[in-house]
Amino acid sequence: MTVRLLKATAGLCLMLFVSGCATVPLPVSAPLPGISLNSVCDRYNVAWQFDGVTQVVLLEYKGAMAKALVGSPVVLVGKEKVILSAPLRRRQGIIYVPEDFESRVLAPFGGTPGRRGLIADMSVSKIRTIVIDPGHGGKDPGASVTGTKEKNVVLDIAKRLRGLLEGAGFKVIMTRARDEFVSLAERTAVASRPEVDLFVSIHANSNPSAKTRGVEAYYVRTVDKKDLDEDQRRMNEKAFAKNLNMEYSPLLAGIVAQMMYDHKIYESRKLAEEIAGGVSRDVGAPNRGARASRFFVVRNTVTPAVLVETGFLTNAQEEQKLNSGGYRQRMAEAITRSIIDYATAL
Numbered sequence: 001m002t003v004r005l006l007k008a009t010a011g012l013c014l015m016l017f018v019s020g021c022a023t024v025p026l027p028v029s030a031p032l033p034g035i036s037l038n039s040v041c042d043r044y045n046v047a048w049q050f051d052g053v054t055q056v057v058l059l060e061y062k063g064a065m066a067k068a069l070v071g072s073p074v075v076l077v078g079k080e081k082v083i084l085s086a087p088l089r090r091r092q093g094i095i096y097v098p099e100d101f102e103s104r105v106l107a108p109f110g111g112t113p114g115r116r117g118l119i120a121d122m123s124v125s126k127i128r129t130i131v132i133d134p135g136h137g138g139k140d141p142g143a144s145v146t147g148t149k150e151k152n153v154v155l156d157i158a159k160r161l162r163g164l165l166e167g168a169g170f171k172v173i174m175t176r177a178r179d180e181f182v183s184l185a186e187r188t189a190v191a192s193r194p195e196v197d198l199f200v201s202i203h204a205n206s207n208p209s210a211k212t213r214g215v216e217a218y219y220v221r222t223v224d225k226k227d228l229d230e231d232q233r234r235m236n237e238k239a240f241a242k243n244l245n246m247e248y249s250p251l252l253a254g255i256v257a258q259m260m261y262d263h264k265i266y267e268s269r270k271l272a273e274e275i276a277g278g279v280s281r282d283v284g285a286p287n288r289g290a291r292a293s294r295f296f297v298v299r300n301t302v303t304p305a306v307l308v309e310t311g312f313l314t315n316a317q318e319e320q321k322l323n324s325g326g327y328r329q330r331m332a333e334a335i336t337r338s339i340i341d342y343a344t345a346l
């Protein structure tokens, strides 16, 4: 009964929208009406303004203007009238546009999609909580050349990354926020917390050849059950069973767990490719690619995880860059963009 009523209401709304009347409110329980205007304009480099009194949204791109009205599906692009599949909506201060806003307004308007900006559209993000793991620390300096210590370089990048990711809308947990030794077991324990959606470890590289330079991102190649601690494995399997609303049974949970491990590898690889490509492009360093590794700090967890090698301290040029705050900021911004791209790709 309720379903039929909702369907009837939706049909009525659609008819009214098509005929130009757009003041019918959505049912209170309706899902989020589309994607946020801010994130989509950010990606197309289109500036926008909203007037709370008139409810008019003004878009601007290279001197060209477009006008839309919250509650209406009609957009004036220059002098051209475009009728969208649904009206613009404003909920809790956020303006939402329908799916076809991008292809029917922003693209004809002249905007071109670039790398996403530094604000995530949390309404579509599959990631909420991210662990940032600055490699090494304390008695373990990591790669160390001519006074530059990996542990210090990666901590600074990680702190910048934390600020940017929090600003973008994510919750961030750090495995260390100062110069201290953190064991692999402790890092894994943080990554295994139930609320964690993603694990990103930050490192700087070294190589016997001083010529070697560039960005690499590692993902776990296999998740072998033999590697897993027995308690950890049972905990993972119970969590999977719960996620799928299944009663826990060792056999069924084991099968589901294997699927989830496969999924972890798949997701980790996707993110590693995104980071290696995106970061090398953004900071202008060679892309040494997404690489599979079995020797991985978080092999024992099921959270998708990557390890970013931000550059080679054994290469004089990259060492000099990694010693500059400006370059470390660009590095952190590039990693943030890649994570946002990954987290909000549908």
Ligand SMILES: [Zn+2]
Pocket (backbone or CB within 6 Å): 135, 136, 142, 143, 150, 203, 204
């Ligand atoms: Zn390292």
